[in-house]
Amino acid sequence: MMIDDAGGLVFRPPSEARSFILRVTIGCSHNMCTFCAMYKDSVYRVRSLEEIDGIIERGAAAMPFIRRIFLADGDALVLPTDSLLHILKKCYDTFPNITRIGAYATPADLNRKSPEDLKRLHEAGLGILYLGIESGDDTVLKHVKKGTTAALTIQAGKKALDAGMKLSTMILLGLGGQERTVEHALHTAEVVSAINPTMLSALSLIIPKNVPLYQDVQQGTFTPLTARGFLKELDMILRHTTMIKPCIFRSNHVSNLLPIGGTLPMDKEAMLSSLEAYIPREDDTTPLLNDNGNF
Ligand code: SF4
Known part of the structure; x- marks a missing residue:
């Protein structure tokens, strides 16, 4: 489920089939893997927080029943910790029934973050990461x-x-x-x-x-x-x-x-x-x- 006009193909894990898909980036920041066709046609960009806030507000108004949110595209954890904390707070403050937020992550994304930053993200409601x-x-x-x-x-x-x-x-x-x-x-x-x-x-x-x-x-x-x-x-x-x-x-x-x-x-x-x-x-x-x- 999503509200988005960015175009391009959107991917999510099978277990996030009922989640609201919130594309905080378009494409994958790495996009080099020789076996992966997922984002080959996307021009990579990070969305502005204003743009993301607007999607969250429109999504919550249209689908207040949503319980889970998945941050896309290919490696949402690439965003700076402060941006992710802002997005997590906005999601929990705006959707009334959220119980979990998840995201794709690459090893490089995780290793760039300090253990303290990852703990802060978890405490802010980032409950699950999907690592290829x-x-x-x-x-x-x-x-x-x-x-x-x-x-x-x-x-x-x-x-x-x-x-x-x-x-x-x-x-x-x-x-x-x-x-x-x-x-x-x-x-x-x-x-x-x-x-x-x-x-x-x-x-x-x-x-x-x-x-x-x-x-x-x-x-x-x-x-x-x-x-x-x-x-x-x-x-x-x-x-x-x-x-x-x-x-x-x-x-x-x-x-x-x-x-x-x-x-x-x-x-x-x-x-x-x-x-x-x-x-x-x-x-x-x-x-x-x-x-x-x-x-
Ligand atoms: S990091 Fe993941 S999404 Fe990005 S190119 Fe590699 S396999 Fe594809």
Whole structure:
């Protein structure tokens, strides 16, 4: 739900489907990841506080029943802390029924903020952050121009949790291609275990024709996983996680071959068992192609 005339595509996590989407930036401040098509057509800008206040006032007048707000676009946490505090206060003062506000964040956004700033944001009602980990393998992160490292991602995730926020993280199956599937799986398991987020979602890589990674496929420097490869990689990641605190795990995105879910570490063996039954035979080399010919 939103009131907006800025144009361009708008994205939000599936769990924010009933939230009011408040675009505090247009686009993503990084916008370099070679696998991501989300904001490639947007010209990045930070909205003025006056513009944002106006949207909040119009949104609250039209939809006073709203209980959750999601700050978009790609990494709302990039805004200065004072601006975010202003926006959070305005939202809670204006919408009468708000219980939670969330936002996307990059590792760089989190690491730029001090622990005190993150605590202030949490106390002001920023309850959940969505962090795209994508991979825990430094070679993969560098190849896809994610703009971070495994160590910086761990630092960022821990900072969000230490500030009291819920942390929902995403990893991307297949991001290492066939070339680095083992390293991608093992290092990703290490990073998510070190962070021990509140929630972890595993999505499967889809490579549309308008992203740079598609050129890597065409040039033969990146080989997409087979159907079996995706399931094996998910199996490897789950098998090597060592969560201590409960982490809700989901691999039920539309991109995934097999919907599985549970709470780590308790449901790990049950999820591995259900996954094992669906891993196809060793000689299955079928690539995943959708109707548009995308990988
Ligand atoms: S930081 Fe996120 S939204 Fe921005 S380009 Fe990378 S994957 Fe896309």
